[in-house]
Amino acid sequence: AGHVGADAAAATLAESPYKLDEITLLVDVGTNAEIVLGSSERLLAASSPTGPAFEGAEISSGQRAAPGAIERLRIDKDTLEPRFKVIGVDEWSHEDGFAEKIDSVGVTGICGSGIIEAVAEMFLAGLITEDGVIDGAMAARTARVQPSGRTFSYLIASDPVEISILQTDIRAIQLAKGALYAGIRLLQDKLGTDKLDRIRLAGAFGSYIDPKYAMVLGLIPDCPLDGVSGVGNAAGTGARMALLNRGFRREIEQTVRDIEKIETALEPKFQEHFVNAMALPNKVDPFPNLRAAVALPERKAVEAADAGGGGRRRRRRG
Template sequence: MSTYQVIFQPSGRRGRVEEGKTLLEASRELGVDIEAVCGGAKKCGKCKVKIEEGFFEKFNIDSKMGNLSPFQPEEEGKFITEEMIGDGYRLACIAKVQGDILVFVPEESRGATQVVLEIGKEGRVFNLDPAVTKYYVELKPATLEDHTGDYERLAEALHKKYNLPPNLGIDYFCLNQLPNVIRDGNWNVTATVWNDKEIIHVESGLVEKCVGLAVDIGTTTVAAYLCDLKTGETLVRDSMMNPQVRYGEDVLSRITYHMMNDDGMEKMHNAIIEGLNTLAARMTKKIDMTPNDILEVTLVFNTVMQHIALNIDPKFVGRSPFTAGVKSSLDIKARDLGIKVNRCANVHTLPVEAGFVGPDNVSVLIAEEPYKQDKEIRLVIDIGTNGEIDVGNSKKLMCTSCATGPALEGAQIKFGMRAAPGAIERILIDPESLEPTYKVIGKEEWYPDIEKTDAKGICGSAIIDIIAELFKTGIINKSGRFNLKQLEAKTPRVRKGEDGRPEYVLAWAKETSIGKDVTITQGDVRAVQLAKAALYCGAEYLMEKYGVNKVDSVTLAGAFGSYIDRESALTMGMFPDCELEKVQAVGNAAGDGAKLALLDRGKRKEAMEVAHSVEFVETAVEPDFQDRFALAMAFPHATHKFPSIQHILDKIPKR
């Protein structure tokens, strides 16, 4: 197959790329980070690049637009204006290489290292009892008089010194290397034993380091934690966009992709396994270790992500009665999944509750432990592309799931982005002047104390802030519509956008690093309304079936859970009314639960008990679901009262 020279500026990265690959694929091969919230699904328009035309003597290439595949309907008009076409802009996820090309990546399209990781709640108490333990033994060397096999000799020594079972097994690949390892260590070795049942790793001499990997595979984001299994310390945190996003933004679209493409399942499975391998290599490198040092892995995910990661056909999860292929917790060899850690390592997955409520929700529950509350009735909401909700206490626990969509995580929002340098993370709007005050990740000062903020987009926590602020200041009304006629004469920040629809200018072009205004559009407001209405309806149904009209506390978890402003969330109507002091944001509780299951075998047993006892409610089949959903679209709700924030609602200007 023909290859062509592709050069990316301003990074200067270059290399030969196979004909037919997209510029986005080429960028990944060459280590150029281009923003692509949708993962290359041709839906977000964030991956705009500019094609530089002409002969570049320094590189000895003739770069021209004709060296790319023709414009496609997905990019022309919707994401790229006629003026931009004239300036040589294309979408990197669509334009395919057909000749030598020089590509300039604008500031707004440059991806950045995510700096606000999915950090959970500090100070969770747990027992340190991991599934893998290292044992050091000094063996008696073999002699002509003692013909005991190396494996039997090791098993006997472990039994005598540590009282491990006498019939201890050994992994086949570990056994392959055993004779050499024992003799390299002069008969002194460290054996790693899994669950007091099987020897999975043997190292020469005394080796104390012992690490495991806990991963929360979300629909949009993958969060990983490299942990010390001897101390319980989290050594490295890392995260990435779920590489499956290119095949669909939500679980149902990924099931559809699998059903419509013969190789769809294979592509999605390989994508997440490659992502896990990338994280394992990247994280161990930071502490001078290798993926081979990872001896245990725990995975949590929603039910569809579970099936795809384990290469189990997910189509029946998407059809009534929404049956999972497997509900129990599993222990699988990492090598069988293609996960490149120690080849003898075990991968433990938490159990499924029911339907779309998967191991990730079980993980949230074992982290937050609402089932240990005797009196207080808790509402726990895990905010993500697929939202999970729980209500109850020690007497009874009920759960459901809802299709929230990726809007709250930045996708489907015109200037939405990951929490990286340049992302606006907090916002306030003055109720009189309607002027904003905002903070950008990477900057200490708030605007307007700093004039040049270098903003280039808005991350999840700020998306909730800005919608709440627009409502509190009367810029949008209860239905979510902009009060354009009343306000466009009052402030230039409320105006009609290029598409003729209303928008609010959050940051003027001169303040940003992308040379254009950062705005919140009518379409952005609608996307958030759909997400918050789904969460509200799920909570409403659960509370009704539980037999309560008010909960004692609300716990917000999820990708940006630690950074959600609880007042903004309640003002929007993301959940039914609750006293603000009883609303708590705990960060990525699913990730915390994955860590707990990695570090404490007791939590794995607890997870099975919880999964069997929780009562699942399928809200989408309720006959009045659409009517309730429509009411929940309003801010904070069309009919329900919110006494906890009535003092805020009373101050909203009537426009």
């Protein structure tokens, strides 16, 4: 129904959470993220309007995942220097051979998986606060933190083109991940559980997301990291299953009748979950599995005027 249709049905057939005892979260990340949650006892589905930020749109240096796009990024916590990996080149930017090979593809922008890792790494390195504000005080430690109007930016690369993470980029990612997380939390509320045993990330984008960074960002709820994985084009796999096997076709025809569809826009708690999910990784949810695996930074506050995405002072541009 609505934005939860054939793709969600096919992905559900491919992953078959309705046959498992474990509580499984299946997410097909796209402009509209399709979410299926549950187990053999009960299955729910919803759609969240994440927008195109995860696909590189609405990002200042964003682009589709193609040769020349930064797809991986790490930031040294001591020097705050970045190193990155570009689609089309096997070596990382700090490794021997990168300089000789990069001319063949160039460094042209940053794709969805790259922007997720960039924002998560900036948070882990202390460059941004849990509210997603680039901390201008970090300019004293690195020249890569630069003034950008009323806010700040972080310079990743400057040759041949300048690629920076702007405050507006972080806000776009926060809005997208906040909508997705809020939709998932609504389904957890309906299911009556905070526990997740398995998370499966479907779609081309989902397959390239590093589970750790997806969780640091707060894109997905807390779960044992070894229980999170990408499953590729699950919708395509499910479609082939239904086309080639009448038994599978009847199975999914019955299953979709049993799935409970939740309209997120009509749920009063969506806004509350969304606001909490704007923080990194979340304002209220504790993420015990993530904290056991990753050292999250201490909370620090930066004045709202620096946020560039929420205060009244943003009315003036340029």
